Amino acid sequence: MKEVLTVATAPAVRHPDTGRSARTQFVTLQVLAVTPAARDTITLALALPGTGRSPGTYLPGQFITLAFPGSNTTYYRSYSLCGDGQSDQPWEITVKRQNAGIVSSYIYSHVRPGMVLQASMPQGRFTLPSTLAPRQVLVFVAAGSGITPIFSMLRAIRRLPLKRRPRVLLHYAYHNAADAIYSVELAGLDPERRWLTQWHYVTTNGHRLGVEHLLATVGESAKAAEWYVCGTASLKRCLESALPRHGIPAAHIHSEVFASPTSTRAADPSAQAPGYIRLVDSGAMLETRPGETLLESLERYGYRPDFNCRSGACGTCRLRLLSGRVQNGYGAGLTPEERAAGYVLSCVASPVGEIALAGAGRRVAAYSDTSDNRVSLRRANSRRKLRLGLVAATLGLFATAWGFTNHFPANQANASPADTTSPSSPGFFSTPAGGSNNSSSGQSSPGSIFGQPSQGGPNTSTGVS
Structure with missing residues (x-):
């Protein structure tokens, strides 16, 4: 059946009171x-309905996420954002229609002035330095629609007094002139x-971006x-690999990749089998579907962890993996x-077997009451009970065997009961401080539960264009 998108009126994308942070809250915007911005490319001006104003300021280079409800799912x-960051102006985004792109094709062909869309608040760390100086050098390298966040930065720099503007070098590659x-x-x-020098590379004219040429244009300031x-x-991979070999510190390299959520899906067959997620915050055990990401599984069971781009780029959805292994969870x-601390990106990661996660929060929505979901939940709970029963039975047999055995040397056979330890005494199966000796219980001591990390994060790859 053909997927249908609807945006003529406010989409029925529900983010009620969800327990999510403001990073994941959506607002209604009017087109x-x-x-037109280029071939198959348009720019949308977005504002709060009836006001002509944006919901707030943003840092040039940041992005927003749009939500489009389809007949079977919601697309994100x-x-x-390609404006200069001023709050008294509408937000602007530029969308290039992609081959077989469901959302980009819909936006290009059907979105018109007066329609309303659901959008997240701005996110991303692909932004300008906090301070700019006249002698500072900024090198921008863009390909295709990767020019959009960089154009936002250029517009913001142009607003500065001429004497305060840094020296900027722009290298921009695209297929042909119509695609610029x-x-x-x-x-x-x-x-x-x-203050601005530009080099344009047109593929159909035989122009190619080269590392040596890039470095030559910057000279001693590289x-x-x-x-x-x-x-x-x-x-991104090419320059992040090549530039450090020429002495450029990794901390000076900031990158962002544009990609659709489907392009980041795990391809490993081991991630296409059902998996199990143990949530240490609540002790719940969830069964995942083949090919389902951690975020999708959590949402299906009524949890509402933070998310934004849903393509592994921004880092908003990161959760801490305490045990087990995931496929495709370590994006940029x-x-x-x-x-190193064990965080994974829940919007692209899929469990391989059973894993334990922290930071998913509490259930804030009703569990999807389909027969498949009820069976999955019952199976997961049954498996958990079975494991607990096996552990208890093993301990019981061990304790019984212990009771029929003399564990002491002959010279200690007459020792006082106070000097011995029995299976029923508190210290026999000792539990390390702050931990549990039952890894299958689904429980954890407070010291092993980790909350959502702070928003501080990388300079690299914070959204998709």
């Missing part, structure tokens, strides 16, 4: 204008080249410059420190 797609997004606007940013890369995953939305 004020739709203007993230788009970079913001070509007119880019040309008008600094015609005199007082190691001190801040590098911003937005485009395909291959472009995590810092090296977060990976």
Whole structure:
């Protein structure tokens, strides 16, 4: 059956009181204008209904996530804001129609002024340095629609007094002239080249981005410059690998990848089998469906963890993996420190077998009452009870055998009862401080439960364009 999207009126995307943080709350926006930006590409102006104003400020380079309810599911797609960050202006996003793209094709073909959309508040850490200086050098490298967050940064820089603007070098690659997004606007940013120098690479003309050429244009400032890369995953990997070999510190390289949620799905067959999620916060055991992500499983069972891009880029959905293994959970939305601490991206990760998670929160919605879900929940609970029963039976047999055995050397056979330990005495099966000796119980001591981490995170890959 053909999937149907509806946005003519406010979508029935429900995020009630969900227990989610403000990072995941959605607001209603009205489309004020739709203007062409390039071939198969349009720019939408969005504002609070009836006001002409945006819901608030944002940092140039950040993105929002749109929610589109279909007949079978809700689609989430993230788009970079391309304005200069002023709160008295509508938000602007630019959408390029993708081949076989359900949402981008719908937006391009059907969204018109007056319609309303559901959008998240701005997120992302792919932003300008907190302070800018005239002698500072910024290098922007963009491919295709990766120009959108960079265009936002360029517009913000142009608002600064000329003497305060940093030196900016823009390298922009696209297929052919018709695909150049913001070509007119880019040309008008600094015609005199007082602060902005541009290089455009047209694939059909045989132009190619090269690391050596990039470095040559920056010269001696390359190691001190801040590098911003937005485009395909291959472009990101190439520059993040090559630039450090030329002395550019990794901390100076900021990147963002545009991708759809379907492109980040796990391909490992081991992740396509049912799995089990043990939530240490509540002790619940959930059974996942083949190919289902952690986030999808949690939502199906009535939990509402934070999320935003749903494509593994922004890091909002990160949860802590305490045991077990996941497939495809370590995307660019995590810092090296977060990976080392055990965090995974729940919107793209799938469990391999049984895992334990912390930070999923409490159930705030009714469990989806389908027969399949009821069977899954009963099976998961039955398996858990069976494991507990086996553990208890094993301990009982061990205790019984102990009772019929003399465990003491002959010279201690007459020792006082106070000097011995029996199966019924408190210290026999000792539990380490702050822990549990029953890993299958679904319970954990307070010291092993970790809450949602703070919002501080990486400079790399914070959304999709």
